Amino acid sequence: MQSDYIIEMLNIRKEFPGIVANDDITLQLRRGEIHALLGENGAGKSTLMSVLFGLYQPEAGVIKKNGEVVQIHNPNDATALHIGMVHQHFKLVDVFSVLDNIILGAEDTKMGFLQRKTAREKVQTLSEKYKLAVDLDAKVEDITVGMQQRVEILKMLYRDNEILIFDEPTAVLTPQEIDELMEIMRSFAKEGKSILFITHKLNEIMAVADRCTVLRKGKCIGTVNIKDTNQQELSNMMVGRPVQLQVQKGPAHPGEVILDVQDLTVPSKTSKKNAVNHVSFQIRAGEIVCIAGIDGNGQTELVYGLTGLEKASSGHITLCGHDISHSSVRKRSEAGMSHIPEDRHKHGLVLDDTLENNLVLQSFEDPRFQHMGFIRRDAVRQYAEKIIDQYDVRSGQGPVTLTRSMSGGNQQKAIIGRELDRENPLLVAVQPTRGLDVGAIEYIHKQLVAQRDAGKAVLLVSLELDEVMNVSDRILVMYEGEIVGELDPKTTTVQELGLYMAGAKRSGKGENRQ
Amino acid sequence: MKNTLLNLYEKDATKKVLASLISILIGLLVGVVVVVIVGLSKDTITAAGIWDGVRLIFFGILSKGRNAAGQLVWGYNAQSLGNMLFRATPLIMTGLSVAVAYKTGLFNIGAPGQYLMGTLASLMIALGIPSTNVPAGLIWILAFLGGCLAGALWGAIPGMLKAFLNINEVLACIMTNWLAANLVTWAFDVSNFKNVLENTKAGYIYKTSYNGVATPKLGLDKLFPNSQVNGGILIAVLIAIAVYILMTKTTMGYQLKACGSNRHAARYAGINDKRNIVLSMAIAGCLAGGGAALYWLSGNTEFYWSTYQSLPSIGFNGIPVALLAVSNPIGVIFTAIFMAMLDIVGQQLTGLTAYNEYITDVIISVIVYLSAFSLVIRMLITGKRRAGASNANAEPPRNDPKNTEEGGEQA
Numbered sequence: 001m002q003s004d005y006i007i008e009m010l011n012i013r014k015e016f017p018g019i020v021a022n023d024d025i026t027l028q029l030r031r032g033e034i035h036a037l038l039g040e041n042g043a044g045k046s047t048l049m050s051v052l053f054g055l056y057q058p059e060a061g062v063i064k065k066n067g068e069v070v071q072i073h074n075p076n077d078a079t080a081l082h083i084g085m086v087h088q089h090f091k092l093v094d095v096f097s098v099l100d101n102i103i104l105g106a107e108d109t110k111m112g113f114l115q116r117k118t119a120r121e122k123v124q125t126l127s128e129k130y131k132l133a134v135d136l137d138a139k140v141e142d143i144t145v146g147m148q149q150r151v152e153i154l155k156m157l158y159r160d161n162e163i164l165i166f167d168e169p170t171a172v173l174t175p176q177e178i179d180e181l182m183e184i185m186r187s188f189a190k191e192g193k194s195i196l197f198i199t200h201k202l203n204e205i206m207a208v209a210d211r212c213t214v215l216r217k218g219k220c221i222g223t224v225n226i227k228d229t230n231q232q233e234l235s236n237m238m239v240g241r242p243v244q245l246q247v248q249k250g251p252a253h254p255g256e257v258i259l260d261v262q263d264l265t266v267p268s269k270t271s272k273k274n275a276v277n278h279v280s281f282q283i284r285a286g287e288i289v290c291i292a293g294i295d296g297n298g299q300t301e302l303v304y305g306l307t308g309l310e311k312a313s314s315g316h317i318t319l320c321g322h323d324i325s326h327s328s329v330r331k332r333s334e335a336g337m338s339h340i341p342e343d344r345h346k347h348g349l350v351l352d353d354t355l356e357n358n359l360v361l362q363s364f365e366d367p368r369f370q371h372m373g374f375i376r377r378d379a380v381r382q383y384a385e386k387i388i389d390q391y392d393v394r395s396g397q398g399p400v401t402l403t404r405s406m407s408g409g410n411q412q413k414a415i416i417g418r419e420l421d422r423e424n425p426l427l428v429a430v431q432p433t434r435g436l437d438v439g440a441i442e443y444i445h446k447q448l449v450a451q452r453d454a455g456k457a458v459l460l461v462s463l464e465l466d467e468v469m470n471v472s473d474r475i476l477v478m479y480e481g482e483i484v485g486e487l488d489p490k491t492t493t494v495q496e497l498g499l500y501m502a503g504a505k506r507s508g509k510g511e512n513r514q
Numbered sequence: 515m516k517n518t519l520l521n522l523y524e525k526d527a528t529k530k531v532l533a534s535l536i537s538i539l540i541g542l543l544v545g546v547v548v549v550v551i552v553g554l555s556k557d558t559i560t561a562a563g564i565w566d567g568v569r570l571i572f573f574g575i576l577s578k579g580r581n582a583a584g585q586l587v588w589g590y591n592a593q594s595l596g597n598m599l600f601r602a603t604p605l606i607m608t609g610l611s612v613a614v615a616y617k618t619g620l621f622n623i624g625a626p627g628q629y630l631m632g633t634l635a636s637l638m639i640a641l642g643i644p645s646t647n648v649p650a651g652l653i654w655i656l657a658f659l660g661g662c663l664a665g666a667l668w669g670a671i672p673g674m675l676k677a678f679l680n681i682n683e684v685l686a687c688i689m690t691n692w693l694a695a696n697l698v699t700w701a702f703d704v705s706n707f708k709n710v711l712e713n714t715k716a717g718y719i720y721k722t723s724y725n726g727v728a729t730p731k732l733g734l735d736k737l738f739p740n741s742q743v744n745g746g747i748l749i750a751v752l753i754a755i756a757v758y759i760l761m762t763k764t765t766m767g768y769q770l771k772a773c774g775s776n777r778h779a780a781r782y783a784g785i786n787d788k789r790n791i792v793l794s795m796a797i798a799g800c801l802a803g804g805g806a807a808l809y810w811l812s813g814n815t816e817f818y819w820s821t822y823q824s825l826p827s828i829g830f831n832g833i834p835v836a837l838l839a840v841s842n843p844i845g846v847i848f849t850a851i852f853m854a855m856l857d858i859v860g861q862q863l864t865g866l867t868a869y870n871e872y873i874t875d876v877i878i879s880v881i882v883y884l885s886a887f888s889l890v891i892r893m894l895i896t897g898k899r900r901a902g903a904s905n906a907n908a909e910p911p912r913n914d915p916k917n918t919e920e921g922g923e924q925a
Contacts, residue, residue: 309781330784339782347782352775357768361783370765377763 003067006031006194007052007083007163012061014047021047022058025220027213029163034185034195036205036226038238039215040437041407045198048215049165053078053085084161086152088168094141098134099123102154119158126157130184146177153184164188165196170204176294182208200238200437202231202245203466214238239439249449252473255285258336258425258457259306264315266298266305268481274313275301277481285425288448288458290472290489292465294501298481299461300342303430306459307339308332309347320425333362338419340412342430342461348415349403356384356399359418391417392443409440416447427451430461445471465494479503530840533892537838538852540891541884545571548877552869559868567867571877574859580866594858596734596741600812602847602854604629606750607805608832609839609846610757611669611798616841617761618794619774624672624687625802626829627694628665630821632803634698636661637719637810637817641707645726653727658807665803666796668694673795677788683795691829695822702819709816719817728813742815746808751847753804758843770794802829834882840892856881 007029014022022044029035039045050056052063054072062069065081072078092101099116102123108115120136127134132150140148149169156164166185170178185195185208197209205212206226214221214237221237235243260282268275276298283289291299304310306317308329316325324332333339341347349358360369360380369380384399393413395401403411412432419427429448433441448471452458462468468475468489475487477500484506487497499505546568553564566586570577575594578587608625615622639657672686702708702719709715722728732745761767773780773790780787805828810817835853839845856878863874 307782308784328784328786329781333784341782346776346778348779350772350776350779353772357772361772361779364765364768373764373766375763375765375768 003064004030005064006066008064008067009048009052010062010064012048012051012058012063014051014056014058020218022051023218023220024061025215025218027220028223029194029196030211031194032189032192033210034189034197034208036209036212037196037198037215038200038202038205038212038234040200040238040439041409043215043238044218045215046167047218049085049167049198052083052165079159079161081163082159082161083163083165084156084159085165085167086149086156086169090148090152092140092148092151095139097137097139098143098147098151099136101140101151102136102158106159123154123158126154130157130187132184146173146180149173149177149181162192163194163196165198167198168200169197170199170201178204202234202438205234206231216240235438238437243438243442245438245442247445247449247470249471250453252287252452254287254473255455257282258285258320259283259459260316260318261306262316262318264302264305264317265313266301266310267313268301273481275481276305276312278315279478279481279483281476281483283426283457283459285457286452286455287473288452288460288471289474289476290460290462290468291476291478292462292468292497292501293478295463297478297501299430299478301481302478303339303342303428303461307337307428330362333422333424336424336426338422338424338427340415340419340427340429340432342434344408344411344415349411351404352402354399355388355393355395355401355403355406355414356380358403358414359384359387361418363422387414387417387421390421393417409436412436412440412444416444420447420451424456426457426459428459428461431463432460433462433464433467465497468497469494477501479506529892529895530842530845530888533895534838534840534845534849534885534888536891536895537885537888540887541881542571544884545877545881548873548880549869552873552877556868563868567863567869570859570862570866571881574862575855577862577866586866592738593740594862596738596743598851598854598858599734599738599747600742600744600854601857602851603746603750604805604809604828605831605835605850605853606747606754606847607808608802608829609835609850610754610832610843611801611805612832612836613839613841613843613846614757614761614770614801615794615798616836617774618770618790619777620673620676620683620791620794620798622669622687622795622798622802623684623830623833624669624690624795624799625832626825626827627687627691628668628799628802629806629826629829630691630694630698631668631799632661632665632806633810633817633826634694634701635664635803636807637707637722638701638705640722640727640811641720641725643725650726650728653725654729654811657722657727657811658804661807661811662800662804665806666800669799669802670792670796673792676795677791691825695825699820699822702817708819715816717818717820719819721813721816722811723813727811729808729811742812744812746812750805750808753801754843754847757801761843766793802832805832831882834885838885838888840888852885853882 005028009025009027012022012025013020025044025048027037027048037045047056051058052072054074054077063072064070070081072081093104096104099120103119108119123136126132132154134147134150134154135143140151169181173181185197188195199205209226211223211225212234213223214234216238231245235245262280264276264279265274266276279302291302293299301310305312308327312325316323318324319332319335319337322335324335327335345351350361360383363369364375369376369383381399387393388398391413394410395406403414416432432444432448436444448458448460460472472489475489475492475497476483477485477487477497479501480503484503485500486507487500549567549571550564553559553567569586573588575598576588576591577594578589578591581587608629611625611628612622636657639660640653643653643656645653668690671690672683675681675686676683707719709718709720729744729746732748734743734745734747761771769780769785769790770793772785773787774794777787780790809815809828831853835846835849838849860874860878863869863877864871
């Protein structure tokens with residue numbers, strides 16, 4: 001008897017000491033459907049998938065495949081049931097070729113010799129069939145993130161998997177690559193493969209999924225047909241309260257010029273071209289200026305040049321009337337610059353240090369926090385408690401929690417608290433909502449607008465079109481290291497913005513220089 | 515009561531100590547296995563001899579030799595204990611050297627070279643300034659500071675190469691080690707400090723007591739009569755406490771650790787990462803050089819100057835000392851004393867049983883290196899807890915498995 005469902009996880013319960021990670025969760029995946037699994041960070045999505053992969057044994061509940069109960073004790077069992085997964089962080093061997101990565105673990109051998117030729121033919125057939133263009137002989141370290149993801153997908157196909165799990169697959173992709181991925185997922189579904197799509201991006205779910213199961217705090221809130229729902233309903237289910245998807249803000253009242261950048265040029269590390277090429281712009285008090293653009297068009301380097309992490313080869317930067325073109329990071333920070341960095345793990349936090357130490361990362365030499373070179377532990381603790389309270393930073397042990405053990409959203413809140421509390425006239429916020437769930441994004445957007453309304457100048461760098469359109473007062477589009485246009489979010493459309501971002505359209509030089 | 519114990523067990527510090535103790539036990543047990551195997555394979559060693567060997571491995575520090583009947587006698591042995599503290603002195607210093615660098619994210623395998631440069635400077639000063647003109651106490655201080663400074667300079671070289679040219683500090687340290695070995699040999703070869711008074715002593719440098727310079731005993735000779743111990747052990751312990759305070763209580767230690775655990779974040783925050791890397795290696799070198807000074811200025815040690823083919827094991831042994839102490843400066847005091855105890859045990863084995871000095875060296879080395887396994891043991895102890903914890907926290911917004919995973923990859 002053929003069951004409607006290819007995989008069913010029925011009434012799964014998984015407990016950890018002191019906590020129920022999955023409480024009576026039922027997830028039924030139909031043959032040939034794209035099924036989204038939606039939930040905030042920590043809602044139990046990963047635990048549920050770990051149960052499906054045999055990494056954890058559930059306390060209660062059963063897993064069925066084609067209507068028959070199966071036991072999954074380890075990942076090998078899952079593979080034998082043709083369940084495959086593309087992890088959020090790819091599991092590839094950087095120095096191996098694409099082909100070797102695809103066949104790794106499922107090598108076809110004859111008398112102990114690897115049968116690369118038959119493997120290559122099979123991979124090529126798959127790659128053509130699903131339009132998954134990859135260079136089989138390139139090394140993984142040399143190919144783009146988008147291609148790496150295609151390699152991961154080919155890995156699943158090579159193993160004849162029929163249940164494909166995508167864990168936050170779009171986090172690393174450009175808008176164009178996202179569209180391609182959606183197309184690929186649809187073609188898989190048409191083929192009769194079943195797709196489980198883990199995400200917290202609502203628009204992607206609306207675009208591609210057939211049904212969606214929402215988890216919240218370890219409980220299954222429900223499964224809905226995408227046809228019968230909308231983004232607002234989904235986000236309310238996920239967060240458990242009405243969420244403002246639209247940013248509420250009044251008109252901006254720009255004041256005097258806070259940051260004046262003239263002719264800034266930052267050399268590229270990877271090529272001879274300039275990553276930032278003679279860029280000029282100004283930001284005034286009380287406005288949010290957003291740098292938009294597809295990832296890799298010089299935004300990162302622009303921020304590095306502004307904040308002093310990298311040396312600019314020419315140009316002038318004036319902050320509140322001080323020339324900081326050649327100042328060190330610390331001098332710039334003292335001149336009035338706060339910086340929410342793009343990569344909170346790389347730059348934002350010392351992950352192996354405590355929360356309180358991280359909160360004074362820039363200001364530990366302030367007389368408030370040290371006396372004759374000795375840290376005033378009490379003062380640091382008090383300050384940390386203040387920030388934790390004010391910005392609602394949740395952690396296991398308060399000020400002495402290792403930041404590594406905190407969730408992404410709370411790590412980001414800690415950084416935001418630290419940067420905002422320094423009360424600098426300029427805030428540089430680089431992708432401040434990356435990888436965060438709806439509730440946290442809402443919170444951060446509110447904070448940015450509050451800064452603006454308090455008369456601060458905010459430079460926001462974002463790759464998310466929604467964020468660009470909703471939060472900013474003025475948009476500067478970067479393409480190949482240059483500012484190719486200045487747009488007003490109130491009068492422009494996403495389509496027009498997209499044309500600028502793709503380099504298909506640009507305004508004249510004069511406008512560029514203002 | 516049970517809960518208090520459980521809470522204690524859950525503490526990270528307890529786990530670290532426990533892991534180190536288990537490693538030591540494993541090391542000792544494997545040492546016993548080697549003793550038994552060697553004993554069985556050699557006709558000259560009887561069953562009683564093997565049993566003596568096993569007991570000495572564990573309790574050698576409390577051995578008082580053999581009595582008239584040829585049986586091992588046990589008890590408080592002031593001489594052994596004193597010598598143990600004497601040998602622990604330089605080990606504390608090289609252990610601190612490795613630990614400080616490790617806290618800053620650097621692996622200081624250059625302690626032997628820094629130790630040699632400290633040896634060179636301190637001996638040259640101690641023997642070179644005539645005590646007829648300058649008070650011996652002042653010479654001692656100058657020699658000690660000279661040793662520290664020479665070590666610091668020697669440590670700063672790989673530090674600078676790392677900071678400014680991004681050359682791996684391990685490679686640079688290995689090179690500077692051999693540079694030091696040859697430099698020191700050359701310097702003493704052309705010096706006039708070679709011991710020519712005692713013609714049985716070819717290849718040695720004069721004891722510093724020849725110039726009247728020696729570390730004061732500070733009463734320790736009364737406590738441990740007939741041993742080599744002197745005030746150096748107290749200085750080393752004080753320095754360990756000072757390093758602990760430096761690393762945990764000061765802004766300098768805060769910066770060093772921040773650079774060590776995340777150089778990018780340090781730069782982002784405006785901390786001068788290059789300066790801190792050089793500083794860390796200089797402090798590490800200073801400690802190793804100071805360790806050499808404390809050892810050679812004792813007045814009863816003689817330096818074998820033709821060292822160009824070998825590096826001092828005291829320098830390398832700083833590595834297991836630091837590992838076993840999980841880079842905790844206070845822990846280093848105890849692990850260094852443990853390593854020094856093994857040294858004494860080795861002597862007892864050689865002196866009191868038919869095991870010769872070569873095989874005792876093997877046995878002691880096995881114990882030393884297995885003891886340094888504490889990191890592995892710690893992973894085993896904490897491993898179970900981590901698997902649970904990453905998900906125990908999965909639910910409330912404080913912690914979720916995905917983030918633990920992200921963090922893990924950063925590590």
